[in-house]
Amino acid sequence: MAFIFPDSDFPIQRPRRLRKSKPLRDLVRETHLHLEDLIYPVFVQEGEGVKVEIPSMPGIYRFSPDTVVDEIKEARDLGIKAVILFGIPAHKDEVGSDSWSDTGIIQKTLERIKKEVPEMFVITDVCFCEYTSHGHCGVVVGGDVDNDLTLENLKKQAVSHAEHGADMVAPSGMMDGMVKAIREALDEAGFKHIPIMAYSAKYASAFYGPFRDAAESTPSFGDRRTYQMDVGNVREAFKEIYLDILEGADIVMVKPALAYLDVIRMAKESFPVPIAAYNVSGEYSMVKAAERMGWLDGKRTMVEILYSIKRAGADLILTYFAKEVAELINKGEIEKWF
Numbered sequence: 001m002a003f004i005f006p007d008s009d010f011p012i013q014r015p016r017r018l019r020k021s022k023p024l025r026d027l028v029r030e031t032h033l034h035l036e037d038l039i040y041p042v043f044v045q046e047g048e049g050v051k052v053e054i055p056s057m058p059g060i061y062r063f064s065p066d067t068v069v070d071e072i073k074e075a076r077d078l079g080i081k082a083v084i085l086f087g088i089p090a091h092k093d094e095v096g097s098d099s100w101s102d103t104g105i106i107q108k109t110l111e112r113i114k115k116e117v118p119e120m121f122v123i124t125d126v127c128f129c130e131y132t133s134h135g136h137c138g139v140v141v142g143g144d145v146d147n148d149l150t151l152e153n154l155k156k157q158a159v160s161h162a163e164h165g166a167d168m169v170a171p172s173g174m175m176d177g178m179v180k181a182i183r184e185a186l187d188e189a190g191f192k193h194i195p196i197m198a199y200s201a202k203y204a205s206a207f208y209g210p211f212r213d214a215a216e217s218t219p220s221f222g223d224r225r226t227y228q229m230d231v232g233n234v235r236e237a238f239k240e241i242y243l244d245i246l247e248g249a250d251i252v253m254v255k256p257a258l259a260y261l262d263v264i265r266m267a268k269e270s271f272p273v274p275i276a277a278y279n280v281s282g283e284y285s286m287v288k289a290a291e292r293m294g295w296l297d298g299k300r301t302m303v304e305i306l307y308s309i310k311r312a313g314a315d316l317i318l319t320y321f322a323k324e325v326a327e328l329i330n331k332g333e334i335e336k337w338f
């Protein structure tokens with residue numbers, strides 16, 4: 001629908017009229033942030049009584065399966081509906097076998113959470129970089145990740161997560177055909193109803209730095225440029241998202257968020273599925289660092305960033321800010337700033 005400009009300008013047209021009072025500004029605001037938009041990423045490791053702050057991510061911790069339950073309850077009490085789990089195993093190997101073990105870190109954690117906080121919607125990140133000794137997102141053959149061998153292991157991991165109570169799986173390794181492989185494996189194992197949220201357009205980004213500290217997942221050699229996307233591309237993101245939907249993705253994701261708002265908008269305008277955006281570790285840490293330096297107002301900056309991600313078209317936001325922003329939403333604090 002093309003906009004027809006009115007046949008008049010100033011002084012008839014006065015955009016400031018709609019900004020005159022707060023109720024009016026509230027009435028005409030185009031974008032809103034809701035508790036239902038948020039997915040809170042949580043890190044779990046082996047052990048008991050663990051709650052260790054991640055140095056490069058102030059306010060974000062690594063938990064053990066017992067302590068994570070309290071964190072999930074806190075998130076629930078704040079009105080957060082969904083979390084995504086990242087597991088850091090005690091033992092890593094060449095293929096990342098802890099990720100599909102019945103006694104793996106994610107499996108144990110899922111059981112605990114599902115027993116004690118059954119109302120929380122639990123998503124699992126399905127990947128290998130936290131589980132492999134070399135830190136790559138799959139089976140390495142000849143110095144690079146072998147796509148099709150990795151698919152076999154991804155199937156085992158996704159099915160195991162579903163068996164232990166995952167409500168949705170989120171493959172993040174950027175392997176070709178990963179969504180189809182996982183869909184088929186889940187269906188065969190009787191998990192036809194478990195949705196897949198695919199990390200479809202995931203870029204080879206410097207913004208993952210703090211996460212790799214948190215998850216001990218920095219590659220021991222090379223980098224991820226043979227599987228994650230080139231920073232300069234947006235038409236390629238269209239292709240990746242398109243293929244993932246054909247393969248059976250229920251929700252598609254763009255990651256990172258802030259430096260890729262154009263990709264989020266493209267995805268929203270092009271595809272009839274929910275769009276998730278991952279407001280990644282580096283985006284979080286930048287704000288926290290500047291806030292600590294006293295260089296900007298951290299809370300207002302956080303809110304502005306989250307609004308920008310919604311405005312670009314995200315339906316869901318994975319964000320380490322989830323608890324902090326939920327608190328502001330509950331207190332009606334954000335309202336006061338508009």
Ligand code: PBG
Pocket residue numbers: 125126127128129130172173207208209210211212217224279280281282
């Ligand atoms: C891979 C994975 C990564 C993130 C989520 N899943 C890291 C990577 O590709 O190195 C990054 C998330 C963040 O930076 O917050 N399993």
